[in-house]
Amino acid sequence: MKILFHICCGNCALYPVKLLRAEGHEFKGFWYNPNIHPLEEYTSRLDSLKKLSDDWRIDMFYVDEYNPEEFFSMFSAETLPQPPERCKSCYLLRLERTAVKAREAGFEAFSTTLLISPYQDFEQITDTGRKLAGKYNVRFYDKDFRPFFKxxxxxxxxxxxxxxxxxGCVFSRQEREQAIKAKEFSRGKG
Structure with missing residues (x-):
């Protein structure tokens, strides 16, 4: 099957790439991640993926424009949703762009490396992917890569x-930093 594969980062691409090749699929990677913030983080992830794609000869489409405003425009300051609603919007943003590109470029299916992470909402991602598959008339490849995460x-x-x-998003970064501070405080380090 010819698959356009949204890639969020090099780490999450490793096993999907290995498995797609082992299964004989033809695929191309697709970098589109306006959620990643700040610029240094975006650049680190993109550079890491470029290194991997060069070393492993992964054919790629890059939408290489640092544009967090595209992500932020989904939310208003007054009504910033919390996870899982915020994450749902982010999945939709990235997967819809992938589905559109897949249809335009003649791919049979699209997918995402987000499906390997136990920290992502697998059911929400697959539900979003299936809805977009119907909307754009291109299949969603929904393989569960989570067993290969470690x-x-x-x-x-x-x-x-x-x-x-x-x-990737600034909100998840803040939540992580707050969780670390709370953990340190509870251990008496704060």
Whole structure:
């Protein structure tokens, strides 16, 4: 099957790429992640993916424009949703752009490396993907890559890829930092 594969980062691409190749699929990666913030984080993830795509010969489409306003425009300051609603909007933004590109470029299906992370909402991602598949008349490849997550982390360390500490958006970064501070405070370090 010819699949356009949305890639959120090099780490999450490792096992999906290995498995797609092992299953004989023809695929191309697609970098589109306006949610990633700040610029340094965006650049670190993109550079890491470019290194991986060069080393592993992954054919890629890059929408390489740092444009967090596209992500922020989905929310208003007064009504910033919390997860899972915020995440649902982010999945829709990235997967819809992938589905449109897949249809335009003649792919049979589209998918995402988000399906490997136990920190993402697998059911919400697959539900969004299936709805977009119907809307754009291109299949959604919904393989559950989560069983390979730990192996991907090990391989990522071996390859020296940049490994991020949060999902990508500034809100998840703030939530992570708050959780760390709360944990330190509860241990008496705060």
């Amino acid at each position: 192996e991907a982390l090990t391989l990522s360390k071996e390859l020296g890829l940049y490994r991020q500490k949060y999902c």
